[in-house]
Amino acid sequence: MNQYELTVCGGGTAGVAAGYIGAKYGLKTLIIEKNIHLGGTMTSALVMPVMKSNTNNINCEFYNDFIEELKKYNGQITYSDGNRGWFNPELSKIALDSMLERVKCDVLYNTEIVDAVTENNHIKSICISAKMLSLYIDSLYYVDATGDGNFSQILKNNILKNPNSRQPMTLRFHISNIDMKTFSQWLLEIDKDRDVTSVYEVNGETHLSTACTWDMSKNWALRPIFEQAVKNGDLKEQDTAYFQIFTIPGMPGTISLNCPRIVLDKDIDPLDPFAASKALTLGRMQIWRLYCFLKKYFPGFENSYISNIADMIGIRESRRVEGEKIYTKDDILSGKTYNNPVLHADYPIDIHSYNKDGYTLQHTKVDYELPLKCLKASGYDNLYIAGRIVSADFEAQAALRIQSSCFSMGEAVARDVINLIDKK
Numbered sequence: 001m002n003q004y005e006l007t008v009c010g011g012g013t014a015g016v017a018a019g020y021i022g023a024k025y026g027l028k029t030l031i032i033e034k035n036i037h038l039g040g041t042m043t044s045a046l047v048m049p050v051m052k053s054n055t056n057n058i059n060c061e062f063y064n065d066f067i068e069e070l071k072k073y074n075g076q077i078t079y080s081d082g083n084r085g086w087f088n089p090e091l092s093k094i095a096l097d098s099m100l101e102r103v104k105c106d107v108l109y110n111t112e113i114v115d116a117v118t119e120n121n122h123i124k125s126i127c128i129s130a131k132m133l134s135l136y137i138d139s140l141y142y143v144d145a146t147g148d149g150n151f152s153q154i155l156k157n158n159i160l161k162n163p164n165s166r167q168p169m170t171l172r173f174h175i176s177n178i179d180m181k182t183f184s185q186w187l188l189e190i191d192k193d194r195d196v197t198s199v200y201e202v203n204g205e206t207h208l209s210t211a212c213t214w215d216m217s218k219n220w221a222l223r224p225i226f227e228q229a230v231k232n233g234d235l236k237e238q239d240t241a242y243f244q245i246f247t248i249p250g251m252p253g254t255i256s257l258n259c260p261r262i263v264l265d266k267d268i269d270p271l272d273p274f275a276a277s278k279a280l281t282l283g284r285m286q287i288w289r290l291y292c293f294l295k296k297y298f299p300g301f302e303n304s305y306i307s308n309i310a311d312m313i314g315i316r317e318s319r320r321v322e323g324e325k326i327y328t329k330d331d332i333l334s335g336k337t338y339n340n341p342v343l344h345a346d347y348p349i350d351i352h353s354y355n356k357d358g359y360t361l362q363h364t365k366v367d368y369e370l371p372l373k374c375l376k377a378s379g380y381d382n383l384y385i386a387g388r389i390v391s392a393d394f395e396a397q398a399a400l401r402i403q404s405s406c407f408s409m410g411e412a413v414a415r416d417v418i419n420l421i422d423k424k
Contacts, residue, residue, distance in 0.1 A: 004030045004106075006417050007126065007139035008410075009113050012040020013403045014387030015145030016096055017062040017410030023105035025418050030106045030137065032113060032128055035312075038096040040147060042403065043089050044312035046172040048256055049246065050085025050403045054367055056344040059408035059415070066407075069095040070249075077202045077249045085404070086207075088250045113151050121380050123155070141382045141417045145410060148271065149319035149389040157379045158322035163394050166267045167352045169276075170242070170314035171283030175291060176254040176307035180206040180247070183300030191221035205252050211244040215357050229293050238263040239286050239293075242352070254307060260286035262313075263354050270315045280313055316352060316388070316401060323391025325373035332396050335366030342370040343408035349399045360398075370400065375413055384413040 006022040008015045011033035019031040031038070041047040050063070057064075067084050070076035075091030078084045100107055108130065115127040117136075125138040144151040149159065184199045184206050191197040197210040212222035214237070226243070229235040244258035262268065262279045269275050287309060294301045332349065346367045351360040374391040377383040385391060386409040388401040400409075 004028050004137065004139040005421060006030070006141050006143070006414065007032065007137055008143045008145055009151040010040070010145035010147060010387070011038040011107065012145060012147055012387060013042060013406040014410035015040070015143065016100070017407045018143050018145060018386060018414045019105045020062050020065070020099055020103060021411045022414035022417060023100070023103040027414070027418060027421065030108065030139070031100070032108050032111050034110070034112045036109050037093040038100065038107070039089070039092050041312070041314065042087070043093050044310065045314045046089050046174065046256060046308065046310040047314060047403070048087055048089055048248065049083060050087065051347060052081065052083040052085065053402060053404050054344065054346040055404060055408065058341060058344040059411040062411050063404060063407045065099060066095065069099050074250045077207065079200070079202070079207065086249055088248055091250060113154060116155055118155065118380070123380055123382055140421070141384070143384045143386055143410070143413050144321065144377070144389065145386045147315065147318070147387055147389065149321050149385070152321045152377065152385065152389065153319065155380065155383070157377055160320040160322055160326065160391070160393070165354070166269065167316040167398070168261050168263055168354050169268060169270060169279055169316070170259060170261050171280065171287065172310045172314060173257050173287050173306060174248070174254055174308040175257065175294065175301070175304050176251070178253050178255060178304045179300040179302070180253055183298060184208050186299045193221060196221070207247040209246045213242050213359065214240045215359050217357060225297055229297060234293050234296060235289055239289055257290070260290060261352065262286070267354060270313070270318045276313065283313065284309065317394070317397055319389055320397055321385045321389045321391060322378045323374045323385060324376045324378055325371060325391060327370060327374045327390070327392040327396045327400070329393060329395035332368045332399055333364060335364065335368050338369050338371040340372070342372055342375060342412040343405050344369050345399070345405050347399050347402050347405065349395050351395070351398045372412060372416060375409055386410045386413050
């Protein structure tokens with residue numbers, strides 16, 4: 001039997017923070033990760049940057065250490081708005097390995113949880129599987145940071161009901177060998193809205209961002225170009241649902257595309273393997289159309305090529321696990337505060353939609369905080385939940401799911417376990 005004090009199921013944004021902080025402060029800690037590297041959405045799904053939020057530096061030690069580690073590999077920049085969260089997804093894999101190795105946190109890759117041994121409301125051990133080899137792990141405390149709540153599903157935890165609609169998924173990709181000088185000059189001329197389009201020189205490299213959606217609530221400067229491409233048969237209308245691009249630290253001439261939004265005539269259940277597999281196929285078809293569109297219509301893309309397609313689809317919400325408290329939209333909008341909060345944030349309620357003009361971005365008038373009870377599973381006394389499976393209603397989760405908040409959730413869980421063990 002392999003015994004740990006803290007076992008983290010899932011090495012994504014919340015899980016890697018929990019594992020790092022737990023090990024850094026002396027817990028014998030294990031992270032179990034189904035993929036071949038850590039980082040989850042940051043690395044596998046190419047989700048960057050870390051969206052800016054007013055954290056008040058609450059449970060941000062992991063994030064701060066991660067930024068400093070990335071700097072060693074030239075994998076981070078701070079943008080004009082003060083957001084430190086512009087990172088290189090590939091170099092993040094190396095930085096995270098280095099961090100976990102330094103604090104002596106054990107990591108198992110290519111490994112998944114397949115069963116658990118429980119007694120009453122207590123988890124005694126879990127069974128893991130790697131390449132057909134099964135092994136039992138014994139731990140004092142466990143964290144479900146699997147993103148889809150797979151560990152909680154095995155444990156038959158209560159799963160919160162989903163509304164009638166879900167948020168669409170996104171399959172991100174990179175395009176390289178762009179003439180960034182030509183593209184940036186054209187972009188600045190065509191779009192004068194600096195809230196949408198920006199171009200900066202950082203450490204001698206050109207960095208930029210821009211966006212366009214099919215929603216009519218904003219007069220997007222790029223919209224006529226997308227509409228012409230649809231008219232010419234170069235794009236399908238669903239390809240225009242959401243388009244957002246960023247440059248990447250340490251990758252000159254490369255952009256990261258926060259698209260395509262995968263839109264069908266009905267919601268796609270990310271937990272349905274047939275639907276999710278179909279979404280991946282459709283997403284890659286959309287990527288090819290978008291790439292060909294950019295080469296044809298955007299100056300500077302003439303000699304470009306697709307250099308990376310995410311190996312994980314971007315899921316905004318699948319399962320949400322019931323905790324000791326269910327955080328709500330009203331909790332967010334009221335700005336209710338707590339003693340020793342898990343996190344502090346001001347990121348808006350951000351709900352993507354399958355429908356044109358259905359997108360919701362509701363800013364809060366005051367900052368909000370999250371209590372620890374939302375990270376304690378209701379069904380077990382030694383199980384925590386962290387990340388986008390947080391115990392929250394649909395609207396509240398749409399604000400809490402960003403990476404900086406997930407970092408803080410994972411860190412808060414580890415700190416609570418440290419306190420509990422210290423008291424024994």
